[in-house]
Amino acid sequence: MxxxxxxxxxxxxxxxxxxxxxxxxxxxxxxxxxxxxxxxxxxxxxxxxxxxxxxxxxxxxxxxxxxxxxxxxxxxxxxxxxxxxxxxxxxxxxxxxxxxxxxxxxxxxxxxxxxxxxxxxxxxxxxxxxxxxxxxxxxxxxxxxxxxxxxxxxxxxxxxxxxxxxxxxxxxxxxxxxxxxxxxxxxxxxxxxxxxxxxxxxxxxxxxxxxxxxxxxxxxxxxxxxxxxxxxxxxxxxxxxxxxxxxxxxxxxxxxxxxxxxxxxxxxxxxxxxxxxxxxxxxxxxxxxxxxxxDLYRNSALFEGLRDPDALQGKCGACPYRNVCGGSRSRAYANTNDPLESDPLCAFVPDGYDGPLPASWENSAVGD
The missing domain is CATH 3.20.20.70 (Aldolase class I)
Structure with missing residues (x-):
């Protein structure tokens, strides 16, 4: 399986x-x-x-x-x-x-x-x-x-x-x-x-x-x-x-x-x-x-929302890889209190995307 x-x-x-x-x-x-x-x-x-x-x-x-x-x-x-x-x-x-x-x-x-x-x-x-x-x-x-x-x-x-x-x-x-x-x-x-x-x-x-x-x-x-x-x-x-x-x-x-x-x-x-x-x-x-x-796994609003890639927000929502990746919902939640927001660990920005970027990037140590 x-x-x-x-x-x-x-x-x-x-x-x-x-x-x-x-x-x-x-x-x-x-x-x-x-x-x-x-x-x-x-x-x-x-x-x-x-x-x-x-x-x-x-x-x-x-x-x-x-x-x-x-x-x-x-x-x-x-x-x-x-x-x-x-x-x-x-x-x-x-x-x-x-x-x-x-x-x-x-x-x-x-x-x-x-x-x-x-x-x-x-x-x-x-x-x-x-x-x-x-x-x-x-x-x-x-x-x-x-x-x-x-x-x-x-x-x-x-x-x-x-x-x-x-x-x-x-x-x-x-x-x-x-x-x-x-x-x-x-x-x-x-x-x-x-x-x-x-x-x-x-x-x-x-x-x-x-x-x-x-x-x-x-x-x-x-x-x-x-x-x-x-x-x-x-x-x-x-x-x-x-x-x-x-x-x-x-x-x-x-x-x-x-x-x-x-x-x-x-x-x-x-x-x-x-x-x-x-x-x-x-x-x-x-x-x-x-x-x-x-029943909770299949039908709760929380789990159903997390299984919908079209519900993702920010650059994760615009990403062409959202159906094969989807980003870490846990990290998005830890950083924004919203599990559908962008994963701040992902550096990829979709072509043509001009929306908001993770706020945590401002403090990211780019050179590490």
Whole structure:
């Protein structure tokens, strides 16, 4: 099942469930602003199983990502993975790189039916990664967890945040992704929410160069590459392919050939049951405790509006690539409080466009 072939009006390609916001790390970019204690109003095990049953109603093979915080702060995660697997869901997880991620726990998740595990590497050394994650030892724990996953037969995904603090480390991280035998490198371009609001993003021009570089890496890398909150990677890849006949973004091993955006192929259930278009776009369509997940995704005004490329405003609305890109709705919301405004990270200006440009460009460091 490919993202190109599913009808994203009817179902998300990716459904993320933030099972908890509890985490022992205090990462600089954390959207959730996680803390060690679990929230008393988290979805219970029974409510989580009901949510998974709703997810299965989207159709065969629905992809579900258990995220956090650190999902392993909950003791029922293997039970939830097994339950979802028995329902026919493709269960994956993004645990934190802490000492909770032991070989035994990873093997238990694999035995329960987990299809993929993703870990985050934001620096190519212990010094840079641990400083970003605000926890000494996190780098080594993450590397060991990646190796445990390989021994357990779990396909591995590496997630990396791109901002001023990390961008120069990308080539070395690429080498580490290959050395660890990952099947996918997910490159997340910073959205200024949560703790990440105090970090410096790279400029739009720098983002263009990074995306062109990712296209060149993809041409011979032993792993797939996707971007998160940077759907204009698809536009850059199309332009690169036209110029050089190099291949565009490849399949990532779970069927996603092309990008998805908040509310259009992507949905996020918070730890307390609120349905958001993305974890980085905190506008609620309603609660899965009171309403049907399927109905909220398909019929809420918020999600329907985000799936209409003709509703986009500014240069995103005038862009000839709006049907294949659409811009980051989360970043537009973070910068303007309007999810339909232009994505300020995209440097592309359509030919003949003379309308307003993102206000944040005035403060962009063009030369970085």
């Amino acid at each position: 490919y993202a190109d072939t599913i009808d994203t009006d009817e179902r998300p390609f990716v459904l993320i469930w933030e099972v908890t916001q509890a985490c022992d790390l205090a990462c600089k970019h954390c959207r959730a602003e996680a803390e060690p204690r679990r929230h008393p109003d988290e979805l219970t095990t029974a409510e989580g199983k009901a949510l998974l049953e709703e997810a299965a109603a989207f159709g065969d093979g629905q992809l579900v990502v258990l995220s956090g915080g650190d999902p392993l702060a909950r003791g029922d995660v293997p039970e939830l993975v097994e339950y979802g697997t028995d329902l026919g869901l493709r269960m994956t997880m993004t645990p934190s790189g802490t000492n909770s991620l032991t070989a035994d726990r990873i093997q238990a998740l694999a035995d329960a039916g987990l299809r993929r595990m993703a870990v985050s590497i934001d620096g190519a050394s212990a010094v840079s990664h641990d400083e970003f994650r605000q926890e000494t030892g996190s780098f080594q724990q993450t590397i060991e967890a990646a190796r445990h996953a390989k021994r357990a037969g779990l396909p591995l995904q590496i997630n990396t945040t791109v901002c001023r603090d990390t961008v120069e480390e990308l080539p070395a991280i690429r080498d580490l992704v290959a050395d660890l035998g990952a099947v996918l490198w997910s490159v997340f371009f910073l959205v200024p929410v949560g703790r990440g609001a105090v970090l410096d993003p790279i400029s739009p021009e720098h983002a263009e160069r990074v995306m062109a570089w990712l296209c060149s890496v993809q041409s011979d890398a032993p792993f797939g590459i996707k971007t998160t909150e940077a759907p204009h990677y698809r536009r850059v890849a199309l332009q690169e392919q036209t110029d050089s006949e190099s291949p565009g973004p490849a399949s990532d091993g779970i069927g996603r050939r092309t990008g998805i955006t908040a509310g259009d192929g992507f949905a996020f259930v918070s730890h307390t049951g609120e349905l958001f278009p993305s974890g980085f776009l905190p506008e609620s369509a309603g609660s899965v405790r009171q309403e049907s997940l399927v």
